Amino acid sequence: MVKQFLKLEWKSFLRSSAFSSNLALKILMIFGAIYFIIVFIGLGIGSYFIMEDAGLEPFSTINKFIIYYLVFDLIIRFFFQKMPSLTIRPFLNQNIKKNSIVHYTLSKTIVSFFNFIHWFFFIPFTIVLISKGFTLEAIFWCLSILFFIYINNFLSILIDKKDAIFYIVVGIFAVFGALQYYAIFDITQYTNGFFEAFYHHSYLIVIPAALLISMYYVNFKFFKSNLYLDAGLSIKQDLATTENFTWLDQLGSLGTFLKNDIRLLKRNKRAKTTLMMSFLFLFYGLLFFTNSIEAYKNPVWKIFAGIFVSGGFLLNFGQFVPSWDSSYYPLMMTQNITYKDYLSSKWWLMVIATSITTLLASFYLFFGIESYLAILTGAIFNIGVNSHIVLLGGAYIKTPIDLTSNKNAFGDKKSFNIKTLLISLPKLALPMAIYAIGYYTLGWQYGYLFVALTGILGFAFKNKVFQMIESVYKKEKYATLEAYKQKK
Amino acid sequence: MIQVSNLSKTYNGTTVLNIENLEIPKGQSFGLVGNNGAGKTTFFSLLLDLIQPSSGKITTNTIQINTDESWKTFTNSFIDETFLIGYLTPEEYFYFIGELRGWNKADVDAFLKNYEDFFNGEILNNKKYLRDLSKGNAKKAGIVGALIGKPEVIILDEPFANLDPTTQIRLKKIIKSLAEDKNTTVLVSSHDLQHTVEVSDRIVVLEKGNVVKDLVPTTETLKELEEFFSA
Structure with a gap:
């Protein structure tokens, strides 16, 4: 089963319209991807020194801003990450168990570029941290943060199509951002400690791990119960009104x-x-x-x-x-x-x-x-x-x-x-x-x-x-x- | 009205349409039948200047279609869903086409009254955009759109496909009444031999891009066509 799915994926990748266009474009796209990867690696390595130069304590500064990083990631995903739900319609009437369809759909999102790109920031950053005298527990910190990225991944699947929830979340954080800017209330004072704790107490990694597993479970349940053409797989229709202007x-x-x-x-x-x-x-x-x-x-x-x-x-x-x-x-x-x-x-x-x-x-x-x-x-x-x-x-x-x-x-x-x-x-x-x-x-x-x-x-x-x-x-x-x- | 001469269309060395001479007089109800790939849609696309002929030309009212655009003023058509603007409601779509053809809202409203039966309450005031209509209902909207503005030439590609039986019967009535108007030339293609025989004054059979039959329907025509296609 898995082999069949992988074969299909490979074909859909090779035959996607962007990829099957001319050679110059393929090269351009590959360069584009490499560019992003290099930028992220560069930031991963460089940001420690940039922050140090600016007189900030790099590790606590980054922990301060991770909350905004995660919210921003969610925004990007909301607008640009493709949700897999529509591509699975042809599987429904085939001899495939629903569980496999859902597992396949969810695991497909895990390998998305939107997740993968963050590795190129956090892994180099962690390496720099360790080289600067942080203990190996920084690895646990790095993994914890990456778990949060994946939690974001599943969160964004859940809130796809639910514009209201999305705008509420973004609105709340915009308010936090403004409050922080005008030095009224600083949410990062609290979140900072939260994220730093994953370094000081490496066993805390079980929190994001457990969250991630439960997010997967919630997604799984949600998808499975909505695997119908008139439920999760329906195409949303807007209520139309005639406007004559x-x-x-x-x-x-x-x-x-x-x-x-x-x-x-x-x-x-x-x-x-x-x-x-x-x-x-x-x-x-x-x-x-x-x-x-x-x-x-x-x-x-x-x-x-x-x-x-x-x-x-x-x-x-x-x-x-x-x-x-x-x-x-x-x-x-x-x-x-x-x-x-x-x-x-x-x-x-x-x-x-x-x-x-x-x-x-x-x-x-x-x-x-x-x-x-x-x-x-x-x-x-x-x-x-x-x-x-x-x-x-x-x-x-x-x-x-x-x-x-x-x-x-x-x-x-x-x-x-x-x-x-x-x-x-x-x-x-x-x-x-x-x-x-x-x-x-x-x-x-x-x-x-x-x-x-x-x-x-x-x-x-x-x-x-x-x-x-x-x-x-x-x-x-x-x-x-x-x-x-x-x-x- | 429509004069086709030495028309051909070739893709990579394969000729998909080759009509030496075909004349469609004004007021005729012209039925085009043929299997998939026979060249029906290619012919209609050439008639609408959506593709370029490899050789030859089509003139309508002495206007050469691929050099002069003025045929657009008296030609209306519905080929497929790419003739529908998905984000409009059916009403907005009809008003839009009406405005392009010099009809105001009241003209369009009066016109739409005649098609209430045909719409069967599923098109107007339904709080749906065209993109959200079922295939059959989208087709109904497209067909009626193609009748707006009292066009002299109406081109409908497979109008019967996807329609429910009741609507098919109503559509036949509509096309027949258009055929009675001697100022309106109607071109209809179909896979359904019986429908075509019923609504047309003349039936042309295309096979692999060539005209293989050109008939005036009689009581024997349906049989003749069935024999031809079962061979």
């Missing part, structure tokens, strides 16, 4: 499309994730304008930040036009729709979003007018130039998007090809270069002025550029239709 009717054909785009953003998991990521981009500028990171002090980075802060939605959503409509692209291609209307509705959506973001970003005024000027300039450039670039790039991406799943939002490997890379490069490099020219010749005001002028210039040529983009979309039409047929 009649106020958009006055915009004519533009309104017709905008209505659908709003519904798209409201009703699909993947699109909602994109909205949330766009919102987070809003705060990306804090890294730059607070001067907290040495490398970002160069003035050219300011415009980089301006592009990101004002263009979160444009960059995240825009890069996947027209893939958002991939699941019904044949309809769009046969209905009475012109490319011009279609593209300009997407363009307006990006313009509206960029304007709203720029307004929301006004809190950057707190860091001085120059910071906000960078964002305003970025917004002008985004509207004038980048909106065209993302639409153009979209014609070449051709990755079908599964709207109902958000597990691929973190950079779609398939969408990554040389053409899109070349097209997307100017989105950031061009304004930085233009700014640098102005900044180093005439002064910082001219840097902004030049970038803004480029944006206005792009805007002025909108019709011309749209004609060009339209012809690219037309040329790519059949290839795009073909590509969207390939299901993930």
Whole structure:
């Protein structure tokens, strides 16, 4: 039985759409994985010394933050870890015992990258600890923490699909984080001791071990009792309400499309994730304008930040036009729709979003007018130039998007090809270069002025550029239709 | 209305469709039958400019389909579930198509009144998105969507598949009444010989991409087709 399961796993791995694509991508993916592993190992080794340099006691500092580490891990899992429940449907009517199906499903999650990656942090860190004079009991500490990671794994399976529980947990810890930041209440004072105890009293490892075993047991029970198509394996259906957005009717054909785009953003998991990521981009500028990171002090980075802060939605959503409509692209291609209307509705959506973001970003005024000027300039450039670039790039991406799943939002490997890379490069490099020219010749005001002028210039040529983009979309039409047929 | 000349489609050296000459006059109710892989969907996809012909061309109303897009104004179709926008409710979907074809909400509402029977209470006001409808119900929504806007050409790929018996009978009625309207050309493909015979003025049989029969249905037609396919 186990052999059969393993065979299936191996095949599904080899034949997964990401892996069966071209060789360059495979290499890129392997490099990506190696990159993450190296980063984690680097952090595992380096963080001890970094903390020491910062005058902190490394071991107690890390124990302090483990609680947040675990919560963050849970958040990442909630959004990106694939839950195994759907892939087991074909086994139900086969001659396989339910227990084996459940054990197989649960053990499959154990080998997930989401668990495995933490080893690369905690094991090197423990080795450093021991080399720095900690006793071998540090191994027990390390194992205990890894047990907690696995407890997280099973916890995330239990709370999958239960958004309410997830947001409550995250909310509670956000409050704890804020309380700690403002030095009102420090939860880590308590958790710190808890996690450190696993080193001082190594026998305490039985606590996470027992927790882990009981979590597995709870999961097992839960899965087994829900192994029905109308229970655990059902696909959640949302209660639908018809929304007519009649106020958009006055915009004519533009309104017709905008209505659908709003519904798209409201009703699909993947699109909602994109909205949330766009919102987070809003705060990306804090890294730059607070001067907290040495490398970002160069003035050219300011415009980089301006592009990101004002263009979160444009960059995240825009890069996947027209893939958002991939699941019904044949309809769009046969209905009475012109490319011009279609593209300009997407363009307006990006313009509206960029304007709203720029307004929301006004809190950057707190860091001085120059910071906000960078964002305003970025917004002008985004509207004038980048909106065209993302639409153009979209014609070449051709990755079908599964709207109902958000597990691929973190950079779609398939969408990554040389053409899109070349097209997307100017989105950031061009304004930085233009700014640098102005900044180093005439002064910082001219840097902004030049970038803004480029944006206005792009805007002025909108019709011309749209004609060009339209012809690219037309040329790519059949290839795009073909590509969207390939299901993930 | 529709003129097909020297049309062929080839994938990697295999010809999947090859129609030398086919004319579908205005107002005809055209039935297309054939086994899996005979080229029915390929033909419809070519008619809708979803794939490019390897050679030849199709014109409709003298508009060449793969060079001029204006056929979209008078052609409506339902091929498969990729013609449904999953995150819309059926009502929103109908309004969307209506708006694209110059119908306002009231027009669409009045139109939908005629299909209450066909929907059997399972489509409208059901608090469900199209993606959550059963296959049969999704098909009902798609078929009715394809009738919106008084199109002159209606293309339905296997409309009878997945429908329950009652709905199949109702659909036959709908297609027959469309066929009576001499301004509407209806193209329907099916695996079900009897349904096709009942609703069509003309039946074309495709086999391995070629037109092997072109019949005007009579009382003998069903028998003839059955003999052909059992051979």
